Amino acid sequence: MNTELLVSDAAHFRVDYEINPYMHTEVQPDPVAAAAEHASIVAAHREAGRRVVRVPSAPQCPDMVFTANAAVVRGDRAVLGYPPPERKAEIPYFHEWLTRHGFDVIEAPHPFSGQGDALACGDLLLAGYGQRTDRGMHGILAKALRYEVIPLRTVSPRWYDLDLAVAVIDTRTLAYCPQTLDEQSGRRLQRLGLDLIEVGLDEAARFALNLISDGTTVTMTRQAPRLAAVLRGRGLRVVELDTTELAKGGGGVRCTALTLDNPPPREPS
Ligand code: ARG
Numbered sequence: 369m370n371t372e373l374l375v376s377d378a379a380h381f382r383v384d385y386e387i388n389p390y391m392h393t394e395v396q397p398d399p400v401a402a403a404a405e406h407a408s409i410v411a412a413h414r415e416a417g418r419r420v421v422r423v424p425s426a427p428q429c430p431d432m433v434f435t436a437n438a439a440v441v442r443g444d445r446a447v448l449g450y451p452p453p454e455r456k457a458e459i460p461y462f463h464e465w466l467t468r469h470g471f472d473v474i475e476a477p478h479p480f481s482g483q484g485d486a487l488a489c490g491d492l493l494l495a496g497y498g499q500r501t502d503r504g505m506h507g508i509l510a511k512a513l514r515y516e517v518i519p520l521r522t523v524s525p526r527w528y529d530l531d532l533a534v535a536v537i538d539t540r541t542l543a544y545c546p547q548t549l550d551e552q553s554g555r556r557l558q559r560l561g562l563d564l565i566e567v568g569l570d571e572a573a574r575f576a577l578n579l580i581s582d583g584t585t586v587t588m589t590r591q592a593p594r595l596a597a598v599l600r601g602r603g604l605r606v607v608e609l610d611t612t613e614l615a616k617g618g619g620g621v622r623c624t625a626l627t628l629d630n631p632p633p634r635e636p637s
Contacts, residue, residue: 369538369627369630369631370418370580370582370625370627371418371582372418373418373419373420373421373580373626373627374423374438374465374625374627375406375410375413375420375422375423376423376424376425376435377422377424378397378399378405378406378425378433378613378614379403379424380427380428380429380430381402381430381433381613382430383397383617384430384454385454387618388525388528390526390618391617392616395616396616397613397616397617401612401613402614405610405613405614406433412587412609415607416584416587416607420625421469423461423465426457429455430617431454431455431458432458432461433614433617433619433624434484434617435626436482436483436484436529436531436622436625437449437455437529437623438459438462438483439466439483439626440509440513441471441483441628442488442514442631442633443513443633444472444632445473445474445632446473446474447474447482447512448462448463448466448473448475449481449482449484450476450479451481463475474508476505476508477504477508478501478508479501479502479505480500480501481528481529482626483531483626483627484496484500484530484531484623485497485529485531486530488515488630489562491515491516492515492516492517492518492560494520494536494542494557495520496520496521496529496531496534497520497521498550499527499528499529500529503519518557519553520534520553520556521550521553522550522553523547523548526573527572529623531622531623532548532577533545533549533572533577534548534549534557534577535577535578535579535581536581537583537604539583540562541563541564542562543564543566543567543576543579543598544564544566544577545567545569545571548569548572565598567595571591571594571595574591574592575592576588576595578611578622579622580625581604584604586607587607587609588606588620588621589611589620589621590608590610590611592608596608609621
């Protein structure tokens with residue numbers, strides 16, 4: 369898992385609007401540092417043996433570096449994101465890229481944060497809602513991608529996407545911050561029978577959970593040393609990176625890559 373990733377670039381990354389509580393138009397990313405940060409993330413993926421493909425960012429799309437919101441992909445199918453109006457202009461670029469690369473692309477009829485709110489874990493899809501994703505998308509995702517959808521509601525705009533609250537480490541292991549989910553969702557997660565690593569609110573707020581794991585190497589922010597230590601203690605290779613510029617847009621490592629290699633369901637559709 370997570371060995372084939374679609375990224376963009378930070379060439380046009382800036383804060384033109386405030387659509388999450390981490391964004392402040394008066395706090396702009398430094399363009400050189402942002403480009404370096406993004407380049408280090410891509411280099412870390414390559415060092416981990418992951419294949420990285422690129423869609424160039426468009427000048428009028430200041431958040432296009434966060435490709436995770438473009439879609440969610442399983443096998444050769446992609447369900448496109450339906451972002452807030454400020455980010456609508458990104459979608460045609462991703463639609464075109466996915467179509468050109470042979471994906472069967474389905475448009476979302478309701479607000480949907482793409483992979484930001486749709487984390488694949490084997491045959492399960494951990495599906496966020498309550499912020500950027502309309503719950504009406506869950507049935508559509510289940511049908512289109514043949515996942516067993518696990519609805520998880522985050523409790524605050526601080527967790528505007530599920531990928532800030534929950535991370536898939538491997539198909540048997542999740543990391544999550546219990547305070548980010550409503551009670552029913554927390555119970556639903558506990559009933560899955562997966563190994564759960566708990567992360568504190570302080571590290572979650574510093575994008576600890578916005579990580580990419582392929583089951584061997586975890587690529588994550590430098591801002592969460594406790595989680596990094598726990599993961600190392602479990603035998604994982606952990607690569608910690610600077611994410612201070614991306615954080616000004618309210619994102620981290622996970623947000624900058626759309627996973628293209630989620631395995632399709634076993635039986636034919
Ligand atoms: N500024 C972007 C937004 O608010 C950040 C998106 C980060 N993506 C993510 N998957 N959490 O839409």
